[in-house]
Amino acid sequence: MSRSPKGLPKASPQYYVYINSDEWREKCKKCHALTKYHCVVFPWAKSLNVHHLTYRNFQKEMPLRDTVPLSKFAHWIIHWWIFWKTPLRPWVNFLLRSLLIFWAVIWFVLPSKPKRTRRKKYA
Numbered sequence: 012m013s014r015s016p017k018g019l020p021k022a023s024p025q026y027y028v029y030i031n032s033d034e035w036r037e038k039c040k041k042c043h044a045l046t047k048y049h050c051v052v053f054p055w056a057k058s059l060n061v062h063h064l065t066y067r068n069f070q071k072e073m074p075l076r077d078t079v080p081l082s083k084f085a086h087w088i089i090h091w092w093i094f095w096k097t098p099l100r101p102w103v104n105f106l107l108r109s110l111l112i113f114w115a116v117i118w119f120v121l122p123s124k125p126k127r128t129r130r131k132k133y134a
Contacts, residue, residue, distance in 0.1 A: 029070055042074040047118045050082035051110040052089075060086040064104040075115075079107045 029035055039061045050056040058080035068077050081089065089103065 038072055042078050043080045045074050045115045046080050050085050051079050051114055052085035053082050054114055056082035059083050062086055075111055079111045
């Protein structure tokens, strides 16, 4: 079982308290903002989850270094499908960090969509 830096299992009560805290929600918002709420694996999908690449900096996470925004499906793939408990995990984390940098630059350079305004109806 993978452990946090304090030696606690990831599924410990302390982990869940932190994941449900306002502090974690703020860190998630910052992570999502880097990609304008797009998933780094499937950029056409909205990011709803923030994935820990490492728990070395647990409770002191920084986007890009420790966390990446993912869609629910991408998060499921990372955890359960092929990569989580294999020797490929460091490579997958490197790939996710690289994708985050790539998409953050792309979305920073691309202009935002203009806001739609309603037309006034004339009588």
